Amino acid sequence: MSTQPPAAPRPAAQPGTALTGLTPGAPVAVVVTGDGLALASAAGSDWLATHDPATELARLDAEARPRWVWWSAREALAGVLAARPDLRLTRCWDLAAVHRLLHGGAADDPSQAWAAARGLDPATVPQPGRDDQLDLVFGAAAPATVDPGEPDDPDSPLQPDGHLRAGWAHGGWTGDPDRALTWARLALDAQQRQQQSIAEVGAGGDVLTTAWSESAAALLAEELAAGGLPVDVPEAERVVAGQVGPRPRDAAHAAELRRHRDQQVLRLVQGAGEVDLRSPQQVRTLLAGLGLDVPDTRSWRLERLREAHPVVTALLAWREADRYATTYGYRWLDEHVVAGRLRGRWSASDGGAGRMTAQAGLHSLPAALRTAVRAEPGHLLVRADLGQVEPRVLAAVSGDQGLARAAEEPDLYAPVAARLGVERAVAKIAVLAAMYGQTSGAAGQALAGMERGYPTAMRYLQAAHDAGRRGQPVRTYGGRLVRMWTLPGGDVAAPELSPAEQAAHRSAVAARGRFARNAVVQGSAAELFKAWAAVVRLRLAGLGGEVVLCLHDELLLQVPADRAQDAVRALHEGLGETAARWCRGPRVRFVADVAVVERWSDAKG
DNA sequence: TCGGTCACGTA
DNA sequence: CGTACGTGACCGAG
Numbered sequence: 155m156s157t158q159p160p161a162a163p164r165p166a167a168q169p170g171t172a173l174t175g176l177t178p179g180a181p182v183a184v185v186v187t188g189d190g191l192a193l194a195s196a197a198g199s200d201w202l203a204t205h206d207p208a209t210e211l212a213r214l215d216a217e218a219r220p221r222w223v224w225w226s227a228r229e230a231l232a233g234v235l236a237a238r239p240d241l242r243l244t245r246c247w248d249l250a251a252v253h254r255l256l257h258g259g260a261a262d263d264p265s266q267a268w269a270a271a272r273g274l275d276p277a278t279v280p281q282p283g284r285d286d287q288l289d290l291v292f293g294a295a296a297p298a299t300v301d302p303g304e305p306d307d308p309d310s311p312l313q314p315d316g317h318l319r320a321g322w323a324h325g326g327w328t329g330d331p332d333r334a335l336t337w338a339r340l341a342l343d344a345q346q347r348q349q350q351s352i353a354e355v356g357a358g359g360d361v362l363t364t365a366w367s368e369s370a371a372a373l374l375a376e377e378l379a380a381g382g383l384p385v386d387v388p389e390a391e392r393v394v395a396g397q398v399g400p401r402p403r404d405a406a407h408a409a410e411l412r413r414h415r416d417q418q419v420l421r422l423v424q425g426a427g428e429v430d431l432r433s434p435q436q437v438r439t440l441l442a443g444l445g446l447d448v449p450d451t452r453s454w455r456l457e458r459l460r461e462a463h464p465v466v467t468a469l470l471a472w473r474e475a476d477r478y479a480t481t482y483g484y485r486w487l488d489e490h491v492v493a494g495r496l497r498g499r500w501s502a503s504d505g506g507a508g509r510m511t512a513q514a515g516l517h518s519l520p521a522a523l524r525t526a527v528r529a530e531p532g533h534l535l536v537r538a539d540l541g542q543v544e545p546r547v548l549a550a551v552s553g554d555q556g557l558a559r560a561a562e563e564p565d566l567y568a569p570v571a572a573r574l575g576v577e578r579a580v581a582k583i584a585v586l587a588a589m590y591g592q593t594s595g596a597a598g599q600a601l602a603g604m605e606r607g608y609p610t611a612m613r614y615l616q617a618a619h620d621a622g623r624r625g626q627p628v629r630t631y632g633g634r635l636v637r638m639w640t641l642p643g644g645d646v647a648a649p650e651l652s653p654a655e656q657a658a659h660r661s662a663v664a665a666r667g668r669f670a671r672n673a674v675v676q677g678s679a680a681e682l683f684k685a686w687a688a689v690v691r692l693r694l695a696g697l698g699g700e701v702v703l704c705l706h707d708e709l710l711l712q713v714p715a716d717r718a719q720d721a722v723r724a725l726h727e728g729l730g731e732t733a734a735r736w737c738r739g740p741r742v743r744f745v746a747d748v749a750v751v752e753r754w755s756d757a758k759g
Numbered sequence: 760t761c762g763g764t765c766a767c768g769t770a
Numbered sequence: 771c772g773t774a775c776g777t778g779a780c781c782g783a784g
Contacts, residue, residue: 430779430780432778432779432780433765433779433780433781434764434765434766434779434780435765435780435781436780450765450766451765451766452765452766452767453766453767473766473767474767476779477767477768477778480777480778480779481767481768481776481777481778482768482777486777498776504775505774505775506773506774506775507773507774509770509774509775510775511774511775511776512775512776513776513777514777515768515769515776515777516769516776517769517770517775517776518767518768518769518770518775518776518777519768519769520767520768520769521768521769539770586772587772589772589773590772590773591771591772591773592771592772592773593771593772594771594772597772661771664771665771668771668772668773669773669774671772671773672772672773672774673773673774675773676770676773676774705769705770706769706770706774706775707770708770
């Protein structure tokens, strides 16, 4: 098949050609529209008219076992999954997800992914909106790089300079089967180029496998957004009520309750009637009036002052309650819990190092609310978390044989303590300090032992640290490019800066080093976790279960009650398979702690 | 109305 | 001078 993208939409090919004679796993680009599916593969392309895309996709997935290629899982499937949250497609290639993996950064719209796949300068990607608006005023300007021998065809999805037209990158393919087919062919072309460029990425791990698992994670993110977390709403309201009382009748009642909560604190201090407890400045002034001088009013700092004045304890209780009045209260439940499911948007790799992110508070539910996360009738929750995942990941990515041997033990810190000749608690501090770049307190001297005991791992971390300080990007084990940010005054402090500015610059350089040091571990761990989640996701589909939450190193599943033990096995076996495929150097043991429960709170944290 | 800062929940 | 994220409040600049 030609690698040249089509210059203009072509008529639809003969029906049925795209999926004929394909081997399982062959890439098939799909574009979902309201009227049907546009399919493109090496075998040809098809328009498949349907108003039930979920059923068609499920059928084609089972029959042909393709690797679905889409610009993004969100573009292709968000609408489909909203209507059919139980749809489970097997394999995919997410152009946006792979683009972010290979090139870093947050921009992953089709025009960026296309430009990178074609080797075009991302800085010259046509901007949507701005140009269109200028065009309305001044008329369309000719592109600076236009080749006079190649007239600009406004129907083409591509500009003469090879970039995707802004309109196409932002939904211009809708409403017309021919345009949808063109959009699918472009996706297939971009997929081929992404896969070719993977071979050139220098990473410790298998980047192609990471492209697959990151794509699966992007699909899982859409499934999580559509499916949601099962919540026992009456129980959630009981937890909220325990902090802030019953649901207010109206705004005036809510204000009255709020004043009452405030008064429980303010009445303890003479003349504090007008102090706004939500203002850290005013709280600090209030405390200063009592002779309590604090640089800030963070709770860990106030915690030490409980004995100093009764208002401190009252304030800490107020803070906790205020959380339920604002962030995790009735409003939050009304807004995000529908039909017993807490739903939010998910991103598979939004974090700086590529962790999953979730909105609607899904990643920061207070522990007290875990009693309200409850399996639906006939089901159970299966909670699993990776034990000591970051030091085990460090062993794998750095290739440190000694640390890999330590990972053979269920408790990795025990053999580390033995090698360092220190208590287990000290060994743990040393390992964490090495990975996080902590140098203060007890960590400093513990680090010296790490340098002697695990020099390979420490060299790996130091290399990332140095790269980060210099402002150079680092790559995770799976190949994710993690970019550094530029410093306000450049990478080298100007000599004319004041001492304070010099110090600020040194601090900023150090922060970049710590970030990079942590990113290669945290980011690689995120990739291992997502690969595990992808394997578990597929095995669960066969059990009638679903992943309902991903929490960095923890998976929460809901499964039919009589399949819970099958799910437990799927978690353990899936982790073994994932680790075996993931480790290219010394084989590192990963362990999962698994519990079958009715409520999330029933599992130890 | 906006961005910065503070605070705090999770890993 | 341990990292990351999302959320909501205040506060000062515009």
